[in-house]
Amino acid sequence: MYGFRDCSVSSLFNNSFNEANDLDYPRQVPCDVYIVGSVNGxxxxxxxxxxxxxxxxxIRKYKKLPNSKTKTTLGYCIEQSYGFxxxxxxxxxxxxxxxxxxxxxxxxxxxxxxxxxxxxxIVDNCPxxxxxxxxxxxxxxxxxWITISGPKLCMKRSILSIDLADGKWGEMELPCYWKGGRGVVLSLGVLGxxxxVLCDCDKTYMLDVWLMKEYGVKESWTKMFTIKMPDDQLVYGYLGQIRFHLASRSEILVVFGSSFMIYNLKGDPLRSSKVISSNNWDREEIYIESLVCPFSTVGTEDATKMGLKSLGCETMK
Incomplete structure (x- = not known):
């Protein structure tokens, strides 16, 4: 079964031990859940x-969403990709x-x-x-989302987007991350x-982080830094779960699995930040404490921000 704990993001940047606190998880919500995303708390x-x-x-409030009532096609398994x-x-x-x-x-x-x-x-005209x-x-x-298209032998990877205000679709090219014709995009993320985009070009513990400095402009993709992961970290076990949080102009919080690492943009080695009671964390998300109610039709007007937290979903043994 699963449970949730959180800790303050700001506390992760000092050298002391940080306690992960149990959250009052709604009993009516299944334990086997994944975190799709977080916005305004x-x-x-x-x-x-x-x-x-x-x-x-x-505020200890939750809402179960109505069923989307999508019909399945006989003989096929339907995959579902989510966004919030x-x-x-x-x-x-x-x-x-x-x-x-x-x-x-x-x-x-x-x-x-x-x-x-x-x-x-229903949203029409999906590419x-x-x-x-x-x-x-x-x-x-x-x-x-990072997407694939085209014949199986020459599938193209790019970024698919949907505007939540008008429902219009868009496509953006990924950065030129490959070296010598080789390269793997590990995951899409948000920095600041x-x-x-997190990339591994040589299938090593060296991971490149690219940033789109000007939204929608391919030429603005910039390789910001390269992180050498510690040898004892099984990076490939957390491909879709590596997270970055920009704490200041000089430091970034890197989270993968149960490990919290601080990276200095000046090129200093990664240093660890210990979170007590987080050894079994499988998934993690950064969220802002707020008063936004999941039943409310009001978005941010009542969202009094109280702090930035790291939320962890863990396997309870």
Whole structure:
């Protein structure tokens, strides 16, 4: 079974031990959940049974979302890619689900949930691109996924986006991350308020972090830094779970699995930050403490920020 704990992000940057605190997890919410994302203190969860929930641990309120009622195709397994974000124009929280075939053929259907209307709607005109098994990243009012398209032998990878305000789709190219024709994109992320990509070009413990400095401009992709992971860290066990948090102009918090590392942009080696009671953390998300209610139609007007926290979902033994 699973449980949730959190700790203050600011405390991770000193050299003392930090206590991870148990959260009052709703009993009505399944224990086997994944963290889709967090916006303004609201955390979106999805269970193994594909049930969706919005939860604010700061005020101990949650909401189970209505079923999307998507029909399955006989004989095929349907893969579902999720994303969670905020539509500032309509002051609304949005969940997007892309339903696709497990053989990476074309997307079947895309649906969007609106908290304000408490209902699902179909999103049309999705490009012929299938997201990789990773949750969408919310930047600049849009959700983003790394996708593949084209014939199996020459599949193209790019970034698919959807604007949560008008439902328009977009496509962006990934940075030129390969060296000598080799390269692997590990995950899409957010660094500060900008889109980032984590790459491994030589299949080593050297990981490159690229940042899109000007949104939507391919030429603005910049390799910000290269991190040499400690030899004792099984990086490839956490491909989709490596997270970065920009704490200042000189330091970045790197989180993967149960490990919290501080990286200095000046090139100093990684140093660890110990979090007590976090040894079994499988998934992690940065969230802001707020008063936003998952039942409210109000977005950020009542979102009094009280601090930045790191939320961990762990296996309870």
């Amino acid at each position: 609201l955390i979106c969860l999805v269970s193994w049974e594909k049930e969706l929930f919005l939860w604010n641990p700061s 974000g905020y539509d500032e124009f309509h002051d609304d929280y949005i969940v997007v689900v892309i339903f696709s075939m497990d053989d990476f053929s074309l997307p079947i259907e895309v649906k969007k949930y609106s908290l304000k209307s408490d209902s699902w709607s 012929s691109m299938v997201p990789l098994p990773e949750f969408g990243r919310f930047v600049n009012g849009k959700l983003h 308020s900008k889109l980032s």
